[in-house]
Amino acid sequence: MQTECDVVVMGGGPAGATAATLLAERGHKVVLLEKDAHPRFHIGESLLPANMPLFEKLGVAGEIERIGMEKWGATFVSPWHDKTAGFEFADATDPTMPKAFQVRRSDFDEILFRRAEKVVMEARENCRVRDVSLGGRREPTTVTATDSAGVVHEYRAKFVLDATGRDTFLGNRLKLKQRNAAHNSSAMYGHFRNAQRDCGKLEGNIIIFWFDHGWFWFIPLKDGITSVGAVVWPYYMKARDKPLRQYFLETIAMCPPLAERLKGAELAAEPEATGNYSYSCTACQGESYLMLGDAYAFIDPVFSSGVMLAMNSAFFGADVVDARLKGDARAEAGARAKFDHVMKEGPKQFSWFIYRVTNPTMRDLFMAPSDKLDMKKALLSVLAGDIFGKTRIKPGLYAFRVAYYLFSLANLRRSLAAWRRRAFNIRDDSTMRPARG
Numbered sequence: 334m335q336t337e338c339d340v341v342v343m344g345g346g347p348a349g350a351t352a353a354t355l356l357a358e359r360g361h362k363v364v365l366l367e368k369d370a371h372p373r374f375h376i377g378e379s380l381l382p383a384n385m386p387l388f389e390k391l392g393v394a395g396e397i398e399r400i401g402m403e404k405w406g407a408t409f410v411s412p413w414h415d416k417t418a419g420f421e422f423a424d425a426t427d428p429t430m431p432k433a434f435q436v437r438r439s440d441f442d443e444i445l446f447r448r449a450e451k452v453v454m455e456a457r458e459n460c461r462v463r464d465v466s467l468g469g470r471r472e473p474t475t476v477t478a479t480d481s482a483g484v485v486h487e488y489r490a491k492f493v494l495d496a497t498g499r500d501t502f503l504g505n506r507l508k509l510k511q512r513n514a515a516h517n518s519s520a521m522y523g524h525f526r527n528a529q530r531d532c533g534k535l536e537g538n539i540i541i542f543w544f545d546h547g548w549f550w551f552i553p554l555k556d557g558i559t560s561v562g563a564v565v566w567p568y569y570m571k572a573r574d575k576p577l578r579q580y581f582l583e584t585i586a587m588c589p590p591l592a593e594r595l596k597g598a599e600l601a602a603e604p605e606a607t608g609n610y611s612y613s614c615t616a617c618q619g620e621s622y623l624m625l626g627d628a629y630a631f632i633d634p635v636f637s638s639g640v641m642l643a644m645n646s647a648f649f650g651a652d653v654v655d656a657r658l659k660g661d662a663r664a665e666a667g668a669r670a671k672f673d674h675v676m677k678e679g680p681k682q683f684s685w686f687i688y689r690v691t692n693p694t695m696r697d698l699f700m701a702p703s704d705k706l707d708m709k710k711a712l713l714s715v716l717a718g719d720i721f722g723k724t725r726i727k728p729g730l731y732a733f734r735v736a737y738y739l740f741s742l743a744n745l746r747r748s749l750a751a752w753r754r755r756a757f758n759i760r761d762d763s764t765m766r767p768a769r770g
């Protein structure tokens with residue numbers, strides 16, 4: 334079967350479904366292909382306040398509100414500090430985005446996909462892209478996909494969007510994907526029934542617990558289920574010598590404040606694990622393609638930034654494709670420059686914090702955040718995902734960074750030990766052993 338269209342969007346997660354909706358609403362013939370069928374499990378359940386305006390623009394805010402657990406902030410728990418640290422997004426530099434949601438991704442992704450389905454020329458689930466032959470400005474791009482019945486679908490398009498997430502379809506094909514040499518981590522996660530949550534407005538906060546081998550997330554969902562995940566250094570995952578369920582539960586036991594919250598809780602499904610997920614591609618666009626969301630880069634889940642960055646990339650990506658399809662070369666050049674900027678700026682802003690989040694100095698700063706020089710406000714703006722220049726957060730961020738380096742210098746021995754340990758932990762070495770110290 335051969336179909337002519339304007340754009341093929343490969344992958345129907347948040348990035349793909351958002352881009353498909355935006356382009357179809359601008360009058361383009363869009364085909365959206367998803368290898369799974371919604372609703373399907375996906376990890377990545379904690380959203381950011383910066384997602385909210387995107388939901389409004391897409392017209393799905395009401396539906397997300399219906400399935401989402403209100404998230405007004407984040408709580409940090411450290412075994413090296415005697416009190417917890419709570420943050421409210423309302424205290425960020427821009428207080429107009431005080432809330433986000435925690436969502437079951439199966440429900441969330443389905444809402445976005447069904448939204449796209451209503452407006453695109455063709456939306457196909459259970460249809461995996463197998464091959465792409467990239468064209469140019471005049472020659473069409475051919476996308477070949479196979480559905481679950483084995484039927485081969487061939488699409489001839491003017492443009493293709495890669496939104497295949499961590500499958501990084503084009504990144505692999507074009508050999509543009511690179512391991513992130515500055516970061517490396519793995520995760521185990523599961524859904525619990527009857528976890529002990531906070532009350533009232535705090536109930537929906539994400540809670541981050543640090544522990545010896547990394548950190549945990551605790552994400553309360555609306556239906557009473559709580560998502561718990563351990564993000565650990567690769568050596569810790571490699572040391573697993575027992576079934577995942579047992580290893581996961583034993584890992585939780587190493588973090589007493591989290592174990593306390595899970596005392597009467599039970600796993601609602603078998604836990605899952607994923608490893609070495611920090612990567613980026615050396616380019617996010619070509620003559621007839623763009624890479625969106627995780628198809629371009631993913632660093633680490635600690636700031637819950639993945640879905641926001643994925644949807645944001647779709648908004649900026651849609652401007653590029655729209656200009657290209659309208660034949661407006663000037664608008665296309667401008668949109669491409671902006672797209673390139675946001676694709677790099679997002680991971681860059683978060684990565685400075687991500688690379689240091691397990692550092693003792695950073696922990697100290699998080700556990701006792703200072704309001705001086707707007708440092709706390711700027712930190713909260715990052716936690717809210719307000720990082721693309723709309724709000725003036727740079728002075729506060731610079732102050733925060735200076736404070737970090739000064740405190741690191743003041744505790745030089747501890748800092749050097751931490752840097753050495755981290756360098757050891759993130760290295761790409763199959764014979765890796767646990768770091769000492």
Ligand SMILES: Cc1cc2nc3c(=O)[nH]c(=O)nc-3n(C[C@H](O)[C@H](O)[C@H](O)COP(=O)(O)OP(=O)(O)OC[C@H]3O[C@@H](n4cnc5c(N)ncnc54)[C@H](O)[C@@H]3O)c2cc1C
Nearest residue numbers: 344346347348368377378379462498626627634639640643
């Ligand atoms: C352990 C962990 C925890 C995380 N926690 C959070 C969090 O709390 N908050 C947050 O915002 N982010 C989190 N993330 C990141 C988040 O999951 C992703 O950033 C986000 O899902 C990216 O969206 P996407 O649309 O780019 O990709 P995806 O959501 O992965 O969607 C890609 C889609 O493409 C489809 N696909 C793949 N290959 C093909 C193919 N060949 N043909 C057709 N379809 C294909 C897939 O089935 C999938 O539906 C976490 C990530 C990890 C690893």
